[in-house]
Amino acid sequence: MIATPETAFLVVGLMTAGTGLIFLLNDRANPASRALSACLMAIGLRLFLSGNDTLAPHIEVTLGLWLIDALTTTLESLAILCGLEWGLRIGRTGPPGRLRLTSTALFRAAQILIIVYWGLSLGYLAIFPEQAMSDVAGNVRVRGVEFAVFAPVLGTSILLAGIAITTLRFSRIDRAEIVRLRALAIAGPFLLGGLIFGNHIVPITLTLGLLAFLAGSVRYLLIQNQRGQFMRQFLSPEVARLVQQEGMDEALKRQRRVLSVVICDLRGFTDYARQHDSDAVVGLLERFYNSVGEVAARHGGTVKDHAGDGVLILVGAPLAMPDHTTRALQLADDLRQVGIALLAGSTPELGLGVGVATGRTTIGAIRGARRLEYVAVGSAVNLAARLCDRARAGEVLCDQRTLQGLDAATALHAEPRQAESLKGFPEPVAVFAVAPRAASAPAQPT
Secondary structure (H helix, E strand, O other), X not given: OOOOHHHHHHHHHHHHHHHHHHHHHHOOOOHHXXXXXXXXXXXXXXXXHHHOOOOHHHHHHHHOHHHHHHHHHHHHHHHHHHHHHHHHHHHOOOOOOHHHHHHHHHXXXXXXXXXXXXXXXXXXXXXXXXXXXXXXXXXXOOOHHHHHHHHHHHHHHHHHHHHHHHHHHOOOXXXXXHHHHHHHHHHHHHHHHHHOEOOOOHHHHHHHHHHHHHHHHHHHHHHHHHHHHHHHHHOOHHHHHHHHHHOHHHHHOOEEEEEEEEEEEEEOHHHXXXXXXXXXXXXXXXXXXXXXXXXXXXXXXXXXXXXXOEEEEEEOOOOOOOOHHHHHHHHHHXXXXXXXXXXXXXXXXXXXXXXXXXXXXXXXXXXXXOEEEEEEEOHHHHHHHHHHHHOOOOEEEEEHHHHHOOOOOOOEEEEEEEEEOOOOOOOOEEEEEEEEOOOOOOOOOO
8 A cells, every 4th residue: 555645644643643642641730741731732732634635525525615614724823832832831941031031922922923824824825725725836935925914923023932942951941841942942943944844854854853852752751760760769668569550649638647757967067067168068968868768668658858967757748657666766766877977077076866756748739939749747746846955965765655566576665765855846855865785885975
């Protein structure tokens, strides 16, 4: 079976519209991807109407050839409008400022010119229908008078969009979106060639444009995957598996749950930071964060926050764990031991204090400042922070509720301390120091 031009139009149209549908189904929450999806689906529908000789005659009988050409022109203009909207939405991923306002204004001006182009196209179709609906022989299907009327409007719109894209390159927009913008800049001339070239060339130019854009989209997905791999360093394997199997919505769903909170903090860090240059301080924090993250993952904990020289870890969220108290105390004791090894020989001397508390906590995602933040709110968080503040270097302090959930078979024991009055708690809080059963060495001095 020999492929015909109509078949080529149909295949390319289905590929383009299908690509747009894939973007919509897989990234529907992203406004930029929604605009991109609409652009690609409009191009696909335009190709389907232009090249399908089987369908076109039946439509011509009922609706008229004029209406078919008007619909084709509308789809062309809609595709360009949505493509410009995609660029505008990408620009909004950057920080507010003069560059962002400039790019937005340029994209909007380009869209206004495309609306003018659409109006001129429909007017030309209404006033000179025979010329508008007849093809020109050769590789270029645009007559001289058509070029004189439409080229300034369309060309100015493309120029403004190009300046806007160049402006975005100098703003701090999402690096992954820069990849897609670069792909658009390469694919754009091929896609717009469909407005100028003859029908026998259009499938080739559009295929080349689509391939260039898909190459950028694959790179975009690879960057997003690399980011996901990086973020998995801060999740326990159990949480990563939950996200992979159940999706982000399940992992971020807001709920109240009893869990354990572990907070650790460096002792003597202020003096250390004052006596060392910033590179040495950052290097120490990096080693500290890596060690804490490894210990947390080993016990199923989730690192929620890094705050200077302190780290907050949740045990029992986002993934519920019936033995979260035992895990939390084992995690805290491992942190104590890792801290002693990591900080040995530091000048001035550094130490690590750890606080553990258990209680009902509200967990989940909240939206603010155009970003999602995973939060844990409850008295257990506050209590763990207060106990961490009271812990001396090399010491783990916990509350009574955490101690009550400790598995008796665990090689840890607790020594009661004098109940303390802690800020935010009306009654004195029972405090316990946790250490391995086999070794109850005294804590290091502060």
